[in-house]
Amino acid sequence: GENVEQHPSTLSVQEGDSAVIKCTYSDSASNYFPWYKQELGKGPQLIIDIRSNVGEKKDQRIAVTLNKTAKHFSLHITETQPEDSAVYFCAASKGGGADGLTFGKGTHLIIQP
Amino acid sequence: NAGVTQTPKFRVLKTGQSMTLLCAQDMNHEYMYWYRQDPGMGLRLIHYSVGEGTTAKGEVPDGYNVSRLKKQNFLLGLESAAPSQTSVYFCASSYYNRATGELFFGEGSRLTVL
Numbered sequence: 156g157e158n159v160e161q162h163p164s165t166l167s168v169q170e171g172d173s174a175v176i177k178c179t180y181s182d183s184a185s186n187y188f189p190w191y192k193q194e195l196g197k198g199p200q201l202i203i204d205i206r207s208n209v210g211e212k213k214d215q216r217i218a219v220t221l222n223k224t225a226k227h228f229s230l231h232i233t234e235t236q237p238e239d240s241a242v243y244f245c246a247a248s249k250g251g252g253a254d255g256l257t258f259g260k261g262t263h264l265i266i267q268p
Numbered sequence: 269n270a271g272v273t274q275t276p277k278f279r280v281l282k283t284g285q286s287m288t289l290l291c292a293q294d295m296n297h298e299y300m301y302w303y304r305q306d307p308g309m310g311l312r313l314i315h316y317s318v319g320e321g322t323t324a325k326g327e328v329p330d331g332y333n334v335s336r337l338k339k340q341n342f343l344l345g346l347e348s349a350a351p352s353q354t355s356v357y358f359c360a361s362s363y364y365n366r367a368t369g370e371l372f373f374g375e376g377s378r379l380t381v382l
Contacts, residue, residue: 161310164308187369189369189370189371191371196375196376197375197376198272198358198360198373198374198375198376199311199358199371199373200373201370201371204369204370244310244311248369256313256369256371258310258311258312259310260308260309260310261310
């Protein structure tokens, strides 16, 4: 089955700096890569996703890049703010949909004031 | 619009007791899921349902049962709770649209088994 590795497990950055979280996947048939943000005491929420026919996608301060050859994808957050502090999960799926989604173990992002 | 609602939010059980977690969604989604979240383990799929009356096993189904008698509800049961089932449980739902993929999560149910 699919295996998703996520690094780092904890990331601390100064407010205003950029943060990068990286994930690798094992199944070359995977074609859908979402990122979820989980705030303390809440359920995860989709913040951005990318499909295998696209190399990069941006939404305001967040962006995701995909390298299919190397089987890795990354989340980039620029101009970090206190509200970006959360746990971020990457995931991969080859179904083009929500079933069969495999999550990484998560990254705890801490924004230092 | 409530989205995905889980009850109860907290529960403490003794080993061997049984309980049921209820998930309700008001978005008319076809797919529903139960995940468990443990420190350092991420989100692991327990069971899922692709429609009313259907259920399927996920990655870690042992010790759990589920039922989807109504489209809007997905129940997760523990027949004989064990300390290893201490976890935070999340229900999620999604549209039957393989091009969309977004999961909508509830706020979680924290279960402690003593």
